[in-house]
Amino acid sequence: MxxxxxxxxxxxxxxxxxxxxxxxxxxxxxxxxxxxxxxxxxxxxxxxxxxxxxxxxxxxxxxxxxxxxxxxxxxxxxxxxxxxxxxxxxxxxxxxxxxxxxxxxxxxxKDLVVDRGSLDRIIQAGGYISAPTGTAPDAHAVPVPKTDADRAFDAATCIGCGACVAACPNASGMLFTAAKVTHLGMLPQGQPERAARVVKMVNQHDEEDFGGCTNIGECAAVCPKGIPLDTISQLNKDLLGSLASGKM
Amino acid sequence: MTELYTEGAPIQDEKAPDGPIAERWDKRRFSAKLVNPANRRKLSVIIVGTGLAGASAAATLGEAGYNVTSFCYQDSPRRAHSIAAQGGINAAKNYRNDGDSIYRLFYDTVKGGDFRSRESNVYRLSQVSVEIIDQCVAQGVPFAREYGGLLDNRSFGGVQVSRTFYARGQTGQQLLIGAYQALERQIAAGTVTMHTRHEMLELIVVDGKARGVIVRDMVTGEVESHFADAVVLASGGYGNVFFLSTNAMGCNVTATWRAHRKGALFANPCYTQIHPTCIPVSGDYQSKLTLMSESLRNDGRIWVPKEIGDDRDPRQIPEEERDYYLERAYPSFGNLVPRDIASRAAKNVCDEGRGVGPGGLGVYLDFADAIKRMGRPAVEAKYGNLFDMYQRITGENPYETPMRIYPAVHYTMGGLWVDYDLQSNIPGLFVTGEANFSDHGANRLGASALMQGLADGYFVLPNTINDYLSAGPFEKVDEDTPEAKEAAEAVRARIDKLLSINGSRTVDSFHKELGSIMWEYCGMERTEEGLYKAIDRIRGLRDEFWRDVKVTGVNEELNQTLERAGRVADFFELAELMCIDALHRRESCGGHFRAESQTEDGEALRHDDEFAYVAAWEFTGTGESPVLHKENLEYEYVEMKQRSYK
Missing domain, CATH: 3.10.20.30 (Beta-grasp domain)
Structure with missing residues (x-):
């Protein structure tokens, strides 16, 4: 053709x-x-x-x-x-x-190439579990309910392509941020830093000039990995909890 | 033949301890000199590549307090090609209580590698495998779990236990994201400085020691010099020498090849892994091949029609007219024979004219029985993403009609020679992951690449590099050091040369032609006659490249054509060495199959009396005869015998 x-x-x-x-x-x-x-x-x-x-x-x-x-x-x-x-x-x-x-x-x-370094900086702000090499207990020490593990996995499949940002009328990076918050927040290993993580990541997101999220859902509609929109609800819940408790 | 290479002095691995194999790694960790935490911040390490082997090493050395500078050619370290590994990662946890042990993983890996790897290295890999799973779970890697909350396992080729941990069909992605997050944490902590969109184009060697790299900023074109007390190459494999492979488009040999040109020995370059289950080629425009995970062979059955020229719809071919050739020839391992054997068997049935699909280059991988046995939802849960990927690429629904698959270049076991400490013969140059040659012998078992990458980066290198660094910090070097100046000038001159040829052929047209020569003569089956022919054609094509390639644009911008041109130029030199290595090794072993050396039933026939050694090649000049250094392989624990999976 x-x-x-x-x-x-x-x-x-x-x-x-x-x-x-x-x-x-x-x-x-x-x-x-x-x-x-x-x-x-x-x-x-x-x-x-x-x-x-x-x-x-x-x-x-x-x-x-x-x-x-x-x-x-x-x-x-x-x-x-x-x-x-x-x-x-x-x-x-x-x-x-x-x-x-x-x-x-x-x-x-240049042309179709853009700089997505802002996504890496959101991860740097807190998108990790602090587990220096060598400190880990046996992998079976803490069982993880399958439903939690599966939900964490579904969020963790984010490939960081940035389509969610491109699709959003506000150019918000909230689905990307929420996917990481949900991935780590669903796992027992992610609990100690959970309250601080969400605040730091959202702050960095805003500092990078991403727009705010107004729950339009264009992001989830184009996400090639099907990251569910409810991860953003999870992020909002964690964020409110964190701010209310003052634990961050 | 003699004029193609000369033989130099033998070499040996002087770092591997002796004594009982189970105690060697402990022994080495104890004998290696340490660097106290206060001194670590005075020492610097450059790491090239951010896949599993590079990101894990950068994070771990950063955590230890060293000053790390890390480079990747992608726009983010998270995109390195480890991300595409699908099936899983092996570990001798014996969570299944099915007779697995560190010793069995060691034994399977040595045997799977067709007795061409080092026992000490492989044993250490098996020991460390256990810690990797613990580490990854602690980082939040969401491995597949059972309803009781404990980790699930599956089987891979070449073994009879279930020791493969997985995260659906995206295990590499999840492990890499774990390492990437640990790396980003260190970047935030200031122990690691990350340079994305930077490509290493030269190694700086001063007074015989690796002291830095020359990189090109791929956005501005600036040629930069970076210095450190040690350099780690974690730059992956060289499968893209074949143009079509399962590697990412950007994967290349340049980092390791430039180090080779500066004196690092290149070991076993001809050991290439051809993966049996990939989606067949569909046209000339094809830019890469897509792997379908080996895990599919747990439940899928491989077959072709018994009759030549039977082009009926596969669903219309009755059971008795199908040849499940792996189950027939290898009853005890069936569809789960190692990759080299499965690939060659597919080639053989296609050569007989029984291949299926366009051009007869394909075999069926059929899930009809699995769907009948487990039900479609269970098959979907296990393999859903792979089936979707297959359907997207081919436009066919694998739940309804069998998949068509064909072997494709997937992994390279060869790489820079390293000792037990993962140090090359250039002091201060360390090599990890697929970029080194050390653990897989002549054939890698499935789910072992992720294991080796993370073993090297998290646990091995961080416990051996200190032995070298304890003598540092070394004398200061900078842009004005003559060796550094010379390296930077050579890089600039090469870029200028590529941009000034302004010939008539595109970089990709040369790369495709090189790839087809390699696939034809240095692919699944190699012959003396074919390899001579290949060497001749590669040399001719390389000359033509340097006369007639067309690279548009300028250096001072994002110039993807220029990037590819530099990589292809290095592939030409590597390709010749691969053919020389394949030619000199007049035996078949693992992924290296010489038609002249096979058993009566067509299996690889080794000649241990002549070839039980690592072939480490020394560079002497482009188009000049390389020098062969042999490292003898000794087997104290696993008896060398003909592999049998029957």
């Missing part, structure tokens, strides 16, 4: 960007979206033009590196990562708009 792409091109972080149109011919429906971009980039390179820069690495939907807004939807029409989106989701003659994540907390570096 033949596709028209309109892609955001921006030379550097301080340059102005614009949408540029490209024709991509003979696209196979078994190609992934990124493989379609590879084919276009090969063509651009041979023509001596600058290929389109985009982040990607594992190409199996787990590293969280890739992610672009496709026709206005973070990661495009299927609920998955951009690398796992295949061209069978489009049809011959389609025009597809491709843009970077847009959020104040994610400045554009």
């Amino acid at each position: 033949n596709i028209t792409l309109r892609v955001w091109r921006q030379k550097g972080k301080d340059d102005e960007g614009r949408m540029v149109s490209y024709q991509v011919e003979d696209v196979s429906q078994d190609m992934s979206f990124l493989e379609m971009l590879d084919v276009l980039n090969e063509k651009l390179t041979v023509a001596g033009e600058d290929p389109i820069a985009f982040d990607h690495d594992c190409r199996e939907g787990i590293c969280g590196a890739c992610g672009v807004v496709i026709n206005g939807i973070a990661h495009g029409p299927e609920v998955t990562t951009t690398c796992q989106l295949h061209m069978r989701s489009f049809k011959d003659g389609d025009t597809i708009d491709v843009e970077p994540w847009r959020a104040k907390a994610f400045p554009v570096i």
Whole structure:
């Protein structure tokens, strides 16, 4: 099939960007979206033009590196990562708009590549359990109810891609933050730091210029790992409890 | 043949203690010199790579109080390729009461590696495995649990016990997030300085010691020099030399190859693991291959039609016309034979013309029986995410029709040579995880990569690097030190060269051609004739690359083409060494299968009298004959015999 792409091109972080149109011919429906971009980039390179820069690495939907807004939807029409989106989701003659994540907390570096360092800094603020190497008791010392372990796991599957931020009208990073708060908060090992963790992480989130959460739910709707929206309720509950108890 | 390499002096691992094997690690920890906590903050360590082996080491050394500087090419340390490991991590906990023990894990790993690994290292790995699970649970890694709240286990290939801990099909992700969080905690504490989007392009060696690295800031193009008392490479494997592999797109050999060029020996480069269960190739545009976890072989049954050319819908082929070839040939291990054996068996049935799917390059992995036995919900709970991934990529529903799978390059057992302390032959250069060669011999067992990465990073390196650092801090070096200046200039010159060729072929077109040469001649089956041909073609292609590659843009910006060009240039040199290594090893062992050396029923035939050694190669110049140094392997505890999984 033949596709028209309109892609955001921006030379550097301080340059102005614009949408540029490209024709991509003979696209196979078994190609992934990124493989379609590879084919276009090969063509651009041979023509001596600058290929389109985009982040990607594992190409199996787990590293969280890739992610672009496709026709206005973070990661495009299927609920998955951009690398796992295949061209069978489009049809011959389609025009597809491709843009970077847009959020104040994610400045554009080049074309479709953004700086997501703000997410790492939220983790640095408290998204961990302090368990220095060598200090651990036997793994079976504390049984964890299966339902708690499963809920922790579901939240822990967050890949840190940032689609939740890109989809949110407020560019809030609350689903990302809540996923970590829920993951660690559901486990007995996470209890000692639970009250302080949520406060520190939310403070850092705000400092990074993410917007506030107004419970719209666009984040969970595009999350490729299906992080449930109720993790944000969990975060709010923990936050209120923490502030009320003064334990942070 | 003789002109391809020369033989130098043998080497040996001088750090491995002797005495009873169970006491060796204790003995080494006691003999290794310590650094007192107050002195640690005066010592600095550079760590390249933030996968399991790098992030765990950075976090642990940071906790210990060293000054750590860490680099990764990704935009966040959390994205390193360990994240993609699916199935699990082995540990000799014997929580199943099924006869497992440290000794059995040791035995299985030595045997699985086809008697080409070191007994002392493997025993230590098995001992430490137990602590890893404890550590990860304490960090909040949400391993799968049973209703009683205790940890669940499953089986992997090459073993008859259940010792694999897992977190659904995302074990690597969960373990890496654990290590990443520990690392971020140290970054916040100020003990670790993290540089993301930085790629190591050269090692700085001063007075024979590793003292720093040259890195390129991938956003600004700036070439920076960083210095330390020791350098740790945890930069992963080199499977992407084949272009198509299950590795992430950015995985590369550059860090270890640049160290090799500076004198570090490269051991057993031809030992490549081809994973039996990957999604088959669908077209020329294909950029990578996706693994389907080995854990699927717990319940899925592998088969092809008995008749050549039977292209019926698999569901229409009656039971008696199917060949469950692994169950037939290996009744005691069945579908759970080690990876090298399962891969070659798949290749053999496809070579016979009984392969399925486009091009006949595939075999079925069928869950119909498992669904009948356990019910669909149970299969979904166990493998749901893998089935979804399969359906997304192929457009087929594996609950209804059998999966099609084919082997793909997955892991490289070879890597930089290290001693028992994980130190290379360059003092101060340590190598951990997949980047070193040490523990898996000629074939790695499933769920052992995560075990080794974390063993090295959490427990081994932090207890051995002190022995070296206790002599520090070493003499001050900086940008003006001649060796550092020279290294930085060499990096700049190479970048300029790549940008100035302005030829007609893209980097990827060269990489794809190199990959197809390697897959054809240095893949699942190797022959003397094919390897000679490969070496010849690699040399020709490398020359063409340096004459005709087209790298657009400039250095002073984010330039992904330039990044790839540098990596592919190093792959060319590595590829040649892999072929030379494969050619010189005139035996079959594990993942290295020489067609000339097989048993009557087509199994790998080792020649222990000639080849029971580690082949450690010394670099002498691009296109020049490398020098072979042999390290003899001795087996005191496990008797060397022909592997049998029948």
